[in-house]
Amino acid sequence: MDLTYSEEDQAFRAEVRGWLEEHLTGDWAALRGLGGAGRDHEAHDERLAWNRLLAEHGWTCVGWPEEHGGRGLSLVQQMVFHEEYARADAPVRVNHLGEELLGPTLMAFGTEEQQQRFLPEIVAVEELWAQGYSEPNAGSDLANVQTKARLEGSPDDGEWVVDGQKVWTSNAHLSQWAFVLCRTEPGSQRHHGLSFLLVPLDQDGVEVRPIEQLTGGSEFNEVFFTGARTRADLVVGEPGEGWQVAMALLGFERGVSVLAQVVGFTRELAGVVDLARDNGAIDDALFRDRLAELRVELDVMRFQALRGLSTDGGGGASIFKLVWANWHKRLGEVAMDVLGAEGLTAGAPYELDRWQRLFLFSRSDTIYGGSDEVQRNILAERVLGLPREPKGTPATREARG
Structure with a gap:
């Protein structure tokens, strides 16, 4: 896959950036940075209204085929959209499950009547x-x-x-x-x-x-x-x-939807770096090395996601789930180390900052969407051809499906 940006991609980037600069102003500007790992409760109604504004201007379901209400964007252009959305510090969107998971599943398995009934409501963010x-x-x-x-x-x-x-x-x-x-x-x-x-x-x-x-x-x-x-x-x-449909949906969860996730990680890492600069932790060579390592790994992850999505098979989805989940968990750990003793206390009565929430929520990354144990079993049995584990273990049972 060619991972360079064409002139068309660059023009699209300018279109996205210009729209966000024009519209993420006034009352909408107050939503910048809201939502995210462990913070999905923040300003939900306001973020829902923002999502409906995106829909009015054709900025939801951008990777869907045009006949289903999307823009039919290429993988690179989808990444461009998510990059610019993160660059603008726009609020985390509220319709992930409908847009990234159920919608593609209905396109693959749903009847025409189901598609006509539900897909337009997902595009318009009228049903969650x-x-x-x-x-x-x-x-x-x-x-x-x-x-x-x-x-x-x-x-x-x-x-x-x-x-x-x-x-x-x-x-x-x-x-x-x-x-x-x-x-x-x-x-x-x-x-x-x-x-x-x-x-x-x-x-x-x-x-x-x-x-x-x-x-x-x-x-x-x-x-x-x-x-x-x-x-x-x-x-x-x-x-x-239903098992076939359910597993296909999980494939979408581990597929195109990760593009936005990786870009969100970029924003979180930049925030941790800024935190380290502000409190002086960046002067510690150990912290600089850990942050640099996370940065390099994130760049590799980004390109691996695009390359993996352009090919089929090979266990790419399971490999990528293992990589991003453990990377994100380590980011939360580094954030807490950068905070130091300050990260060990909460405000009264129980008020956490964004980094404490990141640390706590990212502990679940290696469980939801298919645990690490399940992903390793899938790779061992289906890709490497290793003998199956004895019957009866939960990880083995899910991996076999």
């Missing part, structure tokens, strides 16, 4: 989505899903009735819909008999309970389904084949 995957006993071992759904009536005009519990459901308390992995074939086990349902959250059969985190936010939730209902035609793919 939550991910109903993890359960108390189905986290790393996702195939152990126990939430059940039964079909009442016919496949044409009936309804799915959902019962069960999901947990660690990001921003469910702010979302109108969830895509939910359910067991729809009684007696089925593991990845067999699962279906991928689209379920409205604003109904009597759904209870959302925010979980307060060490970061001070509550973007994670428990979601209880008790006779919750959704239309029979809101199953993505065929009933019983």
Whole structure:
């Protein structure tokens, strides 16, 4: 893949930069830098309004095909967009799950009716989505899903009735819909008999309970389904084949969506460097070496992401997940070391700064979206051809799917 910027790419960069300079002013300027790791609760309503302004001007879903409401940008141009968005210190966007995960999944597996119903609302940021995957006993071992759904009536005009519990459901308390992995074939086990349902959250059969985190936010939730209902035609793919759809969605999570993530890391690293300059930690040769190492690794990560996304296979998604998750966790550790003793105390009653939240939240990076153990098993078994681990370990079960 050619990783140089063409004249067309440079012209596009100027377009993005100019639009942001023109619009991220006045009241919108107060949103600069808000959101991010462990800070997703910051000014949510205001950031939602900003996202809808982006949508009005065609700056959402920029990598989607034009026939689905996007701009059809190349990977390089998508990176340019995210670079300029980060350079402007624009607020973190609120529609990641819909734009980067569900949307591409519906394009690949959804019916034309599902695409027409949901994709325009995602582009316009009029409906927000939550991910109903993890359960108390189905986290790393996702195939152990126990939430059940039964079909009442016919496949044409009936309804799915959902019962069960999901947990660690990001921003469910702010979302109108969830895509939910359910067991729809009684007696089925593991990845067999699962279906991928689209379920409205604003109904009597759904209870959302925010979980307060060490970061001070509550973007994670428990979601209880008790006779919750959704239309029979809101199953993505065929009933019983939800595992394939769910795994494809995780591929999108580990794919194009990481472009924005890497650029966000660049902004965070720059902030840690500024912090080190301000408090004098930069004068310590050890800190300079650690920061320089993070910078070099980030540059390599950025180009590896683009190269990996332009090719198929080879375990690139699993390798990249291992790399960025552990890099980000080390960034949080370095930030705390730069803070020194100041990083060990919180303001009254419990007020954390952005670096303390970064440190705490980044501890989860090596777990969500596929834990390190799962990624290593995938690489060992599917890429290197090593013998499988004995049956029964959660990491092995998810890796096998």
